[in-house]
Amino acid sequence: MVEEIAAGVGDVGSSGEAERADAQVAEAGQGSGNRRITVGSHVRPLDDLTHRAVLDWLDHRRNRWPNTANPHLLITQKTAVELGPAGKLWTTRATRNLTATLERLRVDRQLEEALTHGADPLPLALVFGIDEKTAIRYADSARALLREAAEQASQ
Numbered sequence: 001m002v003e004e005i006a007a008g009v010g011d012v013g014s015s016g017e018a019e020r021a022d023a024q025v026a027e028a029g030q031g032s033g034n035r036r037i038t039v040g041s042h043v044r045p046l047d048d049l050t051h052r053a054v055l056d057w058l059d060h061r062r063n064r065w066p067n068t069a070n071p072h073l074l075i076t077q078k079t080a081v082e083l084g085p086a087g088k089l090w091t092t093r094a095t096r097n098l099t100a101t102l103e104r105l106r107v108d109r110q111l112e113e114a115l116t117h118g119a120d121p122l123p124l125a126l127v128f129g130i131d132e133k134t135a136i137r138y139a140d141s142a143r144a145l146l147r148e149a150a151e152q153a154s155q
Contacts, residue, residue, distance in 0.1 A: 037073070042129045047113055114142035 035046040037054065046054065054073070061068075065080040072085040079086050095102055110128055117123045119142040121135035128135075 039129065044129050045127050047109075047127055049109070110138050111142060111145075114138045115145065119143040119146060 035051045036043050037046055038044075057073070061075065065075065068075065068080040070079055070081075070083055072079070074086045074091065076086045076090050091102070098105075100108070106128075110124060110130070113127055114120075114124055119139045121132065121139040124130060124135040124138055125132055130138075
């Protein structure tokens, strides 16, 4: 679950302001029409996979720490009784035995999103909060993959 959230939301658990997936937590959990989350100061739309992972995590979080006042999306047993975020070390440990790294999962999600939206860089930039040049690079890669698939299908 943590892997999907981190891959979909972006730099959760890395250094800097993105480390705070601040609790616009309730915002992410209110109905399927409101698929946005605030990471740092950026409001980002959530794709279906990440939205489902966030809702699942919020259910788990509510069951495990029903009285926490911590506003952060990702919390631990220690941070549930505090107000600070889960640290980078925790996210690293939580994903240590994965075949793919969080970076590879994030890149894969971005490419999948680019393929889903017809290689348009704008949704990529909005959903993942990435730089326009990065979004264009992913869109170009998606276009090349789509073109290659079309050529193979026509043979």
